[in-house]
Amino acid sequence: MNGFAKCLLILLIVPVLTSCWNRRELNVLGIAIAIGIDKSDGEYKLSAQIVNPGEISGKPGTGGGSAPIVTHHATGKTIFEAIRKLTTEEPRRVFAGQTRILVFGEEFAREGIAEAMDIVTREPEVSANIYMLVSRGTTAENILKVLTSIEKVPALSILNSMKASEKYWGSIKLVKLDDLLDTLMTEGMQPALPAIEIKGDPIAGQALDHTDQSDLASVLHFTGMAVFKEDKLAGWLEEDESRAYRFVTEKVKNSVVQIPCSTEGVTSLEMIWTKNKIRGYIKRGKPYVSIQIRGEANVGETQCRESLKKPETMKELQKRTNDSLRRVIEKTILTVQEQYGSDIFGFGAEIHRSDPKGWKKLEEHTWIKEFGNLDFETHVDIRIRHTGMIVDPVEESTRRTPR
Amino acid sequence: MGGIWRSIKKRFGGSSNHAQPSGSPDSSKQPLSSMLDDNTSQLKESLGCSPDLVMKEVRLHYYPKAKLKLVYIAGMADVEPLLDSFLLEASTEQLPKNLADQQLPEYLKTTVFAAGDIQEIRDYETLFAVLFAGSAVILLDGYDVAIAVGTKGGEKRGVEEPNTQVVIRGPREGFTETLNVNTALVRRIIRDNRLWLESRKIGTRTQTDVAIMYIKGLADEKVLQELRCRLDKIDIDGILESGYIEEFIQEKTLTPFPTVFNTERPDTVAGSILEGRVAIFVQGTPFVLIIPALFVQFLQSSEDYYERADFATLIRLLRYISFGIALLAPSVYIAVTTYHQELLPTSLLISLAGQREGVPFPAVIEALMMEITFEILREGGLRMPKPIGQSVSIVGTLVIGQSAVQAGLVSAAMVIVVSLTAIANFVIPAFNMAISVRMLRFFLMMVAATAGLYGLFTGMIAVVLHLCSLKSFGVPYMSPIAPIDPDNTKDSLIRAPWRSLFARPRSITPQNVIRKRKASGSEAAGGKKQP
Structure with missing residues (x-):
């Protein structure tokens, strides 16, 4: 046998000998698409929403009418222990590489999420692309159990509706694992996570037949943001407040705001874009920020009696918009300041950035206290650009004709 | 075929006399005899009296006494025009001048076969060479010279x-x-x-x-x-x-x-x-x-130069993409689905996982099975009589592919990958490059199955290094x-x-x-x- 034949033989044998390091076939994986962490009796309770792929894919003859997901639970002193313990119930190896959603139970979140952050960042399998949520008024376990209808995999359904409501409703701000870590580790900034709750009967939502109905027995929906102080859940922001939170903290692409008319009724404005500009510094020993929000909006719907043809009306509307938005923002900041004392807006970090000398004058690690003393000033400048396909309110025109 | 491969390492002795003619052309450096009968019998003997050696007596009008023999291999030489030139010689009314002075071979060369490829032959080696090349040879009695006339013909x-x-x-x-x-x-x-x-x-x-x-x-x-x-x-x-x-x-x-x-x-x-x-x-x-030959040449078609440059460029890019698909598709599929599930979009992963439910083999075995099945079908279709061949190959692939999926032996995604690979392979214009791709595909599948994308890229680096060297x-x-x-x-x-x-x-x-x-x-x- 010559050298070449020997080499060939070795090459052919090698694949057989290695037993394929770390190989895992698709059908031995339990794809944990969402993971929930709760606390019960001092132990961690881990819930994993595991996909039943045969039920979801369109392969004929495999859909046996069982639920598209299975939820498994395990408890342990550490999360890692609980994860591994899942295999005592789950026939397949739990695979966290595709986990898209991590839900913290409300109770668990109140005690602090930092411990959970350790394993999710340490574990190489978990991607940094995972979205973090807090369950409101229920446990993470219950959230993971609710079945959804159009998108069969509940976690994907949550993910999609999360993205949609961020984009078109603007009530929540998505937070990924690495964002959360960033925030937790930055001084002068506290995290806020989207809050999810069950609307309807949580038990009925677990049964597969509830998805057969046109009106689902229970649905998951987002209610705003959960405010954290350090790593502990401090309270909630309602939808309006969440929206204000977003205007302050980021560039918003699309959102909806309600502006009361001068007399009765409301005008809905579609915000096309907004930009935030925060300047922070220490003014006479006190932290101070100025918030500037610029943006454009279109009229989405109006119940007002005024003709939008007149430039004065538009100006007036614009002024009312700015005032109303400013009031909401101020109210939100005050609420957060007084009720929760948590700087979810990152004002501290902003002061640190724009006035590092002043920041140093503050005592170390006292920002949480200082945040309560923060003074702020808000300027809102929204321009209303278009009124849609029509100018005057339809109501106005129809009433005028018979007279 | 085997006999040819057992190549003859030692040539025939080369020199020496040939008491028994071997029939091998280079064994007869022997000069022609001046006796016609000697030459003809020697020729016959050399060819083992093969019946396709035709010897035909011809006559010259102006040399009635001359004995001539026309020798050729049946089916290889087209002797019609040659025979015509004899007729022409007979019908020539005017007697050539200085006929007596001219030697017979000279007369033949200059007068009888005025046209054509004419050659004088003095030994058996050349005689055989021209004979097997399709020429006709005229043997002359009394001369140790033969005249070969180019009559290359035959079907x-x-x-x-x-x-x-x-x-x-x-x-x-x-x-x-x-x-x-x-x-x-x-x-x-x-x-x-x-x-x-x-x-x-x-x-x-x-x-x-x-x-x-x-x-x-x-x-x-x-x-x-x-x-x-x-x-x-x-x-x-x-x-x-x-x-x-x-x-x-x-x-x-x-x-x-x-x-x-x-x-x-x-x-x-x-x-x-x-x-x-x-x-x-x-x-x-x-x-x-x-x-x-350069690598790029194998991915070019002569048509690239006949079509407009923009179109030709796009087609070339398409070929390179196909080359990549043909080389890599099954191995990437194996590597990603068995080692790097996190790389896939979630819904794609779920869909793939759903298709793999109940498939009893690992992805590698599945891929190898399908690839080998396809190679068998292709080879089978190729050797079949033409009208059946194509249909066998297409129907076979479809039927086997579909029923294998229905029986749950392979996943539908794998069938798609394998068929895509096969089609992409046909895009490569040079058949021998397509064969290389087929061979390397299996190599890359093995390394991908062994070590995932890490193995696949190691394999690819090895291939690229090899190509560059x-x-x-x-x-x-x-x-x-x-x-x-x-x-x-x-x-x-x-x-x-x-x-x-x-x-x-x-x-x-x-x-x-x-x-x-x-x-x-x-x-x-x-x-x-x-x-």
Whole structure:
């Protein structure tokens, strides 16, 4: 046998000998698409929403009418222990590489999420692309159990509706694992996570037949943001407040705001874009920020009696918009300041950035206290650009004709 | 076939007398006898009294006493015109002057066969050579000289459209099995006196004509020298196809990639010769070899040069993409689905996982099964009689694919991957490159199955390193990409418009890179470049 034949033989044998390091076939994986962490009796309770792929894919003859997901639970002193313990119930190896959603139970979140952050960042399998949520008024376990209808995999359904409501409703701000870590580790900034709750009967939502109905027995929906102080859940922001939170903290692409008319009724404005500009510094020993929000909006719907043809009306509307938005923002900041004392807006970090000398004058690690003393000033400048396909309110025109 | 491969290492003794004629042409350096009967009996004996050796007595009108014998091989020589010339001789009213002074052979040569390819023969070796080449030989009683007349004839295939490397637009001519026809087809395209042809015979028994064609001054002398040297070293009893030559002259490096290009198309040969390459014609096959062969050449079609540059460029890109798919698709699928599930979009992963539910084999085995099934079907379809072949291959693939999925033996995604791979493989214009891809695909599947994307990339790096180290007759195989040559890259991955294609491949013809538009000075060859 010559050298070449020997080499060939070795090459052919090698694949057989290695037993394929770390190989895992698709059908031995339990794809944990969402993971929930709760606390019960001092132990961690881990819930994993595991996909039943045969039920979801369109392969004929495999859909046996069982639920598209299975939820498994395990408890342990550490999360890692609980994860591994899942295999005592789950026939397949739990695979966290595709986990898209991590839900913290409300109770668990109140005690602090930092411990959970350790394993999710340490574990190489978990991607940094995972979205973090807090369950409101229920446990993470219950959230993971609710079945959804159009998108069969509940976690994907949550993910999609999360993205949609961020984009078109603007009530929540998505937070990924690495964002959360960033925030937790930055001084002068506290995290806020989207809050999810069950609307309807949580038990009925677990049964597969509830998805057969046109009106689902229970649905998951987002209610705003959960405010954290350090790593502990401090309270909630309602939808309006969440929206204000977003205007302050980021560039918003699309959102909806309600502006009361001068007399009765409301005008809905579609915000096309907004930009935030925060300047922070220490003014006479006190932290101070100025918030500037610029943006454009279109009229989405109006119940007002005024003709939008007149430039004065538009100006007036614009002024009312700015005032109303400013009031909401101020109210939100005050609420957060007084009720929760948590700087979810990152004002501290902003002061640190724009006035590092002043920041140093503050005592170390006292920002949480200082945040309560923060003074702020808000300027809102929204321009209303278009009124849609029509100018005057339809109501106005129809009433005028018979007279 | 086996007998040919057991190549005769030692040639026949060469010298020595031949009491018993061996029939081997180079064993009879024996001169012709002046006795006609001796010659005929010797001839008959040498050929073992084969009945296709025809001996026919002919008479000359003005030499009634002369004894002549016309000898030829039935089916190889077309003797009609020759016999006509005897008739013509008889009907000539005027007696040639100085008839008595002229020797009989001289008379025959100058008067009887006034036209045609005439040769005097003095020994048996040449006699056999011309006889088997299709000439007729006149043996004369009383002279130790025979006269051979070129009567090459017999049945042969005409010029037809080639079956391989089919083009939509472009010449429809293809090479035939006859060497002269083939060289003429190229000469018809390049009318240049610098288009030189060198001929030699290879194969101790088949005495196959092999001709190399190049443009003097364009082809690199070093390449030519190397080629001649390699051709001279060939030691085999028979050459039946240019594939024999290819195996003998290709690089000795162990490689799955072809380093000699072959084509059935005269336009491709002409284009290559204009670029300074050398073509090797072999009698008996329509496949002409071209050296030096570069990697990019195997992914080009002659049509690229006939279509507009923008379209040709896109088609070339498509070919490179197909090359990648054909090489990598199954291995990437295996690597990603068994090692790197986190790389896939979630819904795709769920869909793939759903299809794999209940499939009893690991993805590698599944892929290997399908690939091998496909290879069997393809090979089966190829060897089948033509009308059945195609349908077998298509129906077989479809039926087996579909029922295997329904039976739950393989996943539908795998069938898609394998079929896509197969189709992509057909996009590669050169069949021998397509074969290399097929071989490497299996190698890459194994490494991907062993070590995932890590293994796959290691394998790919190995392949690329190998490609870059490869040479064809001293020319880097990957040029003009590695080493990069900006002028020549215009005709590699892309095909730039003709206006800007002024450079020949520098690696192939280092002395004459610039194509001249107008014939001038020493450089008269390159007018326009063909594929």
